[in-house]
Amino acid sequence: MTSNILVTGATGKTGRKVVEGLLRRNQNVRLGTRRNNPAFDWDDPSSWPGALEGMDKVYIVYYPDLAVPGAYEAIQxxxxxxxxxxxxxxxxxxxKGEKEAERCEQVVVNSGLDYTLVRASWFNQNFSESFLMDPILAGHVxxxxxxxxxxxxxxxxxxEVVVEAxxxxxxNGKTYEVTGPRKLTFQDVVKEISQATGRKIHYQPVTMEEYSGMMKAAGLPSDYIWLFDYLFREVLxxxxxxxxxxxxxxxxxxxxxDFSDYARRTASSGVWNQSIPQTI
Ligand SMILES: NC(=O)c1ccc[n+]([C@@H]2O[C@H](COP(=O)([O-])OP(=O)(O)OC[C@H]3O[C@@H](n4cnc5c(N)ncnc54)[C@H](OP(=O)(O)O)[C@@H]3O)[C@@H](O)[C@H]2O)c1
Structure with missing residues (x-):
């Protein structure tokens, strides 16, 4: 049966792949992004009814994180x-492991909609599509x-789990905790990526205070620093x-x-061999 499905975060790390998976299964997909028409913007609730109109199902990816202030009200x-x-x-x-996210989950559970909750561990792709990519490229994490x-x-x-759900x-009514098959420390991750790329990458342990100081010195906004502090301390x-x-x-x-399959696949795509854009 064909459904009309709104995929929020449709250009992001999971949403993009959910869109591809649904199209392969002959579903009608609407991209829930700010640049689509109708647009979907978490910061503009007036955009939500238009994006939802005519839809049977929705994949909800809140950005930047269900732990941030305002997420609960947005999910409601x-x-x-x-x-x-x-x-x-x-x-x-x-x-996975985010108490604030669990409050948001309860909103969905009590919404009267059929639902599935997909609780994810940290993504492999943080090292190739997100904030951990630049340190990998720099060879110093x-x-x-x-x-x-x-x-x-x-x-x-x-x-794939989201598409099935x-x-x-x-x-319906299920909560899935999605993790990889093996636990790795950051040192292990760096070793795996070094092996897969043949590049020298060094891991340097720092304290939480030093890390926050590094983010501040890089000019990152205070709400970003708060979120990373929370994710490292509370979740990790x-x-x-x-x-x-x-x-x-x-x-x-x-x-x-397995992480090593991800590392091999990603290394062969060439993304870890780019040079970092330099500012002048
Ligand atoms: N990364 C992890 O390790 C991890 C682990 C567990 C759970 N999660 C959860 O995954 C979710 C997504 O996190 P992510 O870091 O992986 O991001 P992501 O899905 O890669 O995020 C980017 C997507 O968010 C959209 N977006 C950004 N701002 C938006 C706005 N104001 N309105 C509508 N769409 C907006 C972007 O669309 P545009 O095209 O409009 O920019 C893009 O499609 C978060 O809720 C996070 O808690 C992440």
Whole structure:
């Protein structure tokens, strides 16, 4: 059966792949981004009804993170607008080990919509499509929490789980914790990427205070620094958040992607061999 599905974050790390997966399954997809027409903008609630009009389902990716102030109200507003528009089902991307995100999950659970919650561990793709890319390119990765062992998850796996959740009612009412099959420290990650690229990359453990100071010195805004402080301390700093889950295998019938496969695949794409743009 064909559904009309709004994918928010449709140009982002998981949304882009969810769009591709849904199109391969012959679904009608609307891109929920600021540049689409109708546009979807988290910062402009008046854009939500137009983006939801005529949709049966929605994939919700809140940006930048469900932990930030205002996220709870936004998820409340969006799910209410979705119900009013006649949407039947929502799949929410959430963060594993984030208490604030769990409050937002409850909004979706109590919304009256059918739902699936997909709680993800930190993404592999943070090292190739996000804030950890530049340190990899620079060959010098200075990060706090050297002792944290993290079951990084591949966004290919998340997207496949989300597509299944959107298309198959057997996933209604379920919460899936999506992780990779193995825990890695930042030192392990750097070693894997060095091996895959053949480049020398150095990992330097720093304290949380030093890391915040580095972000400040780089001119990053205070809300960005607050979010990273939260994600490192609350999410990475708690070993209970790093249990390996078998939910990817449960939903997809195959093992979750190992970090070394991601590292090899990404190295062969050439993205880790670019030079960093220099400012003059
Ligand atoms: N990264 C991780 O390791 C991780 C782990 C667990 C959970 N998560 C969750 O994943 C979600 C996405 O995080 P991400 O860092 O991976 O980002 P991402 O999905 O790559 O984010 C970029 C997307 O967000 C859209 N976007 C940005 N600002 C927007 C706005 N004001 N209104 C509408 N769309 C907007 C962009 O669309 P435009 O084309 O309009 O710019 C783009 O499609 C967050 O809720 C986060 O908590 C992330």
């Amino acid at each position: 507003g969006l799910t209410e607008a979705a119900k009013q528009a006649g949407v039947k089902k929502a799949v929410l991307l959430s963060g 200075a990060l706090p929490m050297p002792e944290a062992e993290i079951p990084f998850v591949d966004t290919d796996d998340i997207a 959107l298309l198959d009612d057997q996933h 700093g708690n070993p209970d958040n790093h249990t390996i889950s078998k939910d990817v295998e449960k939903v997809l019938g195959r093992e979750a992607t």
